[in-house]
Amino acid sequence: MKGSRYVSAMRPKPEDDVDQLLLNAQLRDELEPFLDESLEVINTRVMPTSMENEYLASMLEWERAPVLPISRWFRPELRLPRPDDLNDEQLTEVLWDTINKLYQKRIVLEFTEHLSDYELYCLIFRDILPSLEKKIARRNTFLHWQCIDDVGSADIWLRYYATADERAMWAEETGRLLPASEPPPFPRRMPRRPI
Numbered sequence: 001m002k003g004s005r006y007v008s009a010m011r012p013k014p015e016d017d018v019d020q021l022l023l024n025a026q027l028r029d030e031l032e033p034f035l036d037e038s039l040e041v042i043n044t045r046v047m048p049t050s051m052e053n054e055y056l057a058s059m060l061e062w063e064r065a066p067v068l069p070i071s072r073w074f075r076p077e078l079r080l081p082r083p084d085d086l087n088d089e090q091l092t093e094v095l096w097d098t099i100n101k102l103y104q105k106r107i108v109l110e111f112t113e114h115l116s117d118y119e120l121y122c123l124i125f126r127d128i129l130p131s132l133e134k135k136i137a138r139r140n141t142f143l144h145w146q147c148i149d150d151v152g153s154a155d156i157w158l159r160y161y162a163t164a165d166e167r168a169m170w171a172e173e174t175g176r177l178l179p180a181s182e183p184p185p186f187p188r189r190m191p192r193r194p195i
Contacts, residue, residue: 020049027056058138065136071129073105080125083118095121102128103191106142113184114160115147120186123147142193160184 047055071078078101086094095117099109102124109128112120128145136143148156158167159179171178 017049020053023053024049024056027053027060030060058136058141061136061138062134065134067132068135069130070102070105070107070133073135074101078129080121080129083122083125088117091121092117095124098124099190106136106139106193108142108144108193109190110144110146111148111157111161112190113186113188114156116186120147144193155179 078098080094080098081090083091098121102109107128109120109124115123133143154170158170159182161184162170162181164181167178167181170176
């Protein structure tokens, strides 16, 4: 489950129908070199043109976005002290400063409460900041980074994050025993994408 994914909140903008149709034609022309089956999944019969345009604009921006290490999304580049060079108080202070800086770049960290401050800091230092990701400039698009390791992620997710319904569905689908449900050991109020 560890990794990143982009989530965009598409909102239609009320504008003139003719303007929306002209914009739609322009976006489709600009997307022509990048066309694949993803454009075919748009059901234009049920989607208003303004919402389709928002979707097409986000696809075009995705295609044109530079791929950079997350650390280089910042000016100057975001460089953190090595975790072992900080005492506990310093580490916590730098961690929260970094979490807030990531959020300002619309990067949201999810599933962090099973990690100590030190472990979360190491994850940011070692995995997140050097990660190559497309830098999308849209204000309504957030990169969601799930902070669960691939190894043992089902157990951690089931133990700390899964709802009762998700736990029951997992047990039914896998036929395996569920780990005990527990509150996470390191509760945090992390910045979240606005709803």
